[in-house]
Amino acid sequence: MQVDKITLQDIGLFDTEGSQGLITHLNYCKTNGGKEKLDQFLLAPLSSITSIQQRQNAIDQFIQEIDFVRAMTITNGSTLVIEKFFETSFKRIPNQISLPAAYWYQYLNASDYSLLRYSLEHLIIFYQNLQKWVEIFEEKTDNKTIQQLVAQIKKYTHHPHLATLPKKAKLEHPQELLSLCYFFFYQYKNNTIQLLNCFYELDAYYSMAEAASQYQFVFPTWVDEEKSFFEVEGAIHPLVTSPIDNAISLTQNSNLLFLTGANMAGKSTFIKTIGIVIYLAHIGMGVPAKKISLSLFDGLITNLTIADNVVKGESYFFNEVQRIKNTIEKIIDGKKYFVLIDELFKGTNIQDAMKCSTAVIEGLQNLSNSLLIISTHLYEISDGLKKYSNIQFSYFETEVHQKELIFHYQLKEGVSQDRLGYLILEREGVVDLLEKISKTKY
Numbered sequence: 001m002q003v004d005k006i007t008l009q010d011i012g013l014f015d016t017e018g019s020q021g022l023i024t025h026l027n028y029c030k031t032n033g034g035k036e037k038l039d040q041f042l043l044a045p046l047s048s049i050t051s052i053q054q055r056q057n058a059i060d061q062f063i064q065e066i067d068f069v070r071a072m073t074i075t076n077g078s079t080l081v082i083e084k085f086f087e088t089s090f091k092r093i094p095n096q097i098s099l100p101a102a103y104w105y106q107y108l109n110a111s112d113y114s115l116l117r118y119s120l121e122h123l124i125i126f127y128q129n130l131q132k133w134v135e136i137f138e139e140k141t142d143n144k145t146i147q148q149l150v151a152q153i154k155k156y157t158h159h160p161h162l163a164t165l166p167k168k169a170k171l172e173h174p175q176e177l178l179s180l181c182y183f184f185f186y187q188y189k190n191n192t193i194q195l196l197n198c199f200y201e202l203d204a205y206y207s208m209a210e211a212a213s214q215y216q217f218v219f220p221t222w223v224d225e226e227k228s229f230f231e232v233e234g235a236i237h238p239l240v241t242s243p244i245d246n247a248i249s250l251t252q253n254s255n256l257l258f259l260t261g262a263n264m265a266g267k268s269t270f271i272k273t274i275g276i277v278i279y280l281a282h283i284g285m286g287v288p289a290k291k292i293s294l295s296l297f298d299g300l301i302t303n304l305t306i307a308d309n310v311v312k313g314e315s316y317f318f319n320e321v322q323r324i325k326n327t328i329e330k331i332i333d334g335k336k337y338f339v340l341i342d343e344l345f346k347g348t349n350i351q352d353a354m355k356c357s358t359a360v361i362e363g364l365q366n367l368s369n370s371l372l373i374i375s376t377h378l379y380e381i382s383d384g385l386k387k388y389s390n391i392q393f394s395y396f397e398t399e400v401h402q403k404e405l406i407f408h409y410q411l412k413e414g415v416s417q418d419r420l421g422y423l424i425l426e427r428e429g430v431v432d433l434l435e436k437i438s439k440t441k442y
Contacts (some may be wrong), residue, residue: 001045001282002299006323010302010340011275012239013042022276025239026285028210031076033196034203041204045282049222049296055284056219058145061137062209068136069206074129078122079196085119086189093182102174116181117171123184123192124165130195131157133202145205152198156191208285217286221293227252228297228336228371230278234290237273244409245290246270250371254392256364258385259375261396262418266409267375268304270396271340274373275302278338297371298335301327304342317347324360337370344376354378358385365391382415 008014015021023042029035046052062069091109093116094101106113130153138150161183171177184192211217215238223229230250236243244266248257261267277287278300303323324341331337344360345353358381364372365388385391395416399406405427425431 001047001279001297003045003279004301006305007275007300007302008043010304011272011279013279022239026207026211028207028214029203030072030074030206031079031200031203033079033200034207037200037204038207041208042283045279045300046284047296049224052282052284052296053222054143054145056286057143058205059209059212059285060219061140061143061146062205063213065136066206066209066213069133069202069209072129072133074126074199078126079199081119081122082126082192082196085115085123086185086193088115090116090185093178093185095182095186097175097178099175102178105178106174113174117177120171120177120181120184123180126192126195126199127157127162127165130199131162149198149202153195156195156198159188159191161188212286215286215288217280218289218291219286220281223293223295225295227295228255228338228369229293229295230338230371231294232274232277232287232289232292235273235277235292236288237269238276238288240269246273246409246411248274248373248394248411250373250392252368254390255368255371256361256388256391257373258361258382258391258393258415259373259395260377260379260382260393260416261375262398262416263377264405265396265398265407265416265418267396268342269409270411271302271304271342271373271375274338275300275304275340295336297338299330299337300340301330301337302340302342303327304340315347317345320345320347328363331367331370334369337367339364339370339372339374341372341374344374344378350378354381357381361385361391362388379415379417 011022013022015024023039026042027035027038029038046055090112091105094105097105134150134153134157137146138154140146161180165180166176171180228251230248232249233247234245235247236245250257259267259270273288277289277292278294278297280287281292281294282297282300303320324344327339327341331339344357348356357376357378361374361381362385364370364374365385368390382393386393393413393415394411395414397408397410397412397416398418399408
C-alpha cells in the first residue's frame, strides 16, 4: 500500500514537538537496533494479503510466547557492548596460550583484559538467550517468517565452541577467557554481527506483539476480491484516554461517507482513527478495534492538515486546492484507494467553499474503486448530494445544557445541524471581554 509523508504526518505516525506519535507508543523494543528494524516495518506497508497474514501470524506466535520473550535478558546494553567489542583495538589476543602466559597478558594489559572479560559475559548471555529462543520457536513450523529466523540463528550458532559455552557468564580463568575471546574476535565476528541483526528483527516482532497485547489490538479478516470493502466495529484511537468506539461500513455500492458535526464533536479524531486502522492493518499488526474486515488497498491518501506557505507566497486555500489536485491525480488510475479528507476548503468564503466542496464530492463519488470519508461544516450542501445512492451521511451529535456542551463522540446516521461557534465564544468569556471593550475607552 502506497502512502506519502503527508499522510503519515496526518495520521500521527511521527513524533512532533508537542506530542509523541504512534510510532513511539508502539515501541516496546529492548534495543536500539530493534527500534530501527521496527521503524522499517512501520514505514513500509505490505502489498499482498499473503505477506500481511504471514506477519500477523508471526506476531501472534510471539504473543503466545510473550512471557518468555519478555524474560530474555538480552538488553540494549548487551548489544552495545558486543558492537563495541568488535570495534575495539585490543592488544593482540594470542590463539593458543599457556596458563602462565594468560596471567602475564592479564597483568600487562589490565584495561584490555577487563574489557574483554566484560564483553565476553555479554556475548555468553547473548548466545545462550538466542539458543533458548530457538528451542521454543523451532516448534512453530507453520510460519515462514519465524522459521527463517530460526534457521538463520541455528546456522550462526552451529559451532563446537558455542555448544560448550560456560553456564555462568562470569569467567575468572584467564586461559579459558582469552581462548573464547580469540574465537569470537577473530573467528566468529561476522557470524555474531549477523546474529545481532537476527535479534534486532526478533526484537521488532516482540515489540509489535507487546504493543498488540498492551493495546488489545485485533487482527483483521482479509477479503480477497477486486471490489473495495471496509467494515469495522469498535474502532478507537489508541492514544485517546477513555475513547468512545465507533463502527462504519463502506463498500463499492456505498463508497463515500459524508461526515458532519460541530467543532470538537469528534470528526477529526474519528477520521484519524480510521486512517490508523487502515495503516496498521497493512503493516500486518493488529488494529485498535473489536472486529474488522477489509480488502487490500493500493494506497491511503489523507487531506487533514494544510498550512499556508509565507515563503512561497502560497495561501491556505491554494495549498488546499493543490492537495486535492494531487489526490485526484493519484486516484484516477483505477486502483483501490482509501481517501480521508477533513474539512474541505476552510481557506475561502462560505459560498466559494460550498461550490468547491460540492464539485469535489460529486466528482469523487464516481470513483467506485475507492472508499472515501469527507467531513465538512457545510451541512447545507448535503441536500444536493442525497440524490447519489452511494453516499451515506453520518454525524457526531452535540448537546447543549445550560450553555454547557456535551459531546457524545458517537457516530449517528444523518446530517448535523449544530452551529455552536458563537456559544463556544460566549462560554470562553470572549463575548464578555468584547463588551468590556465597548464600555471602556482606551
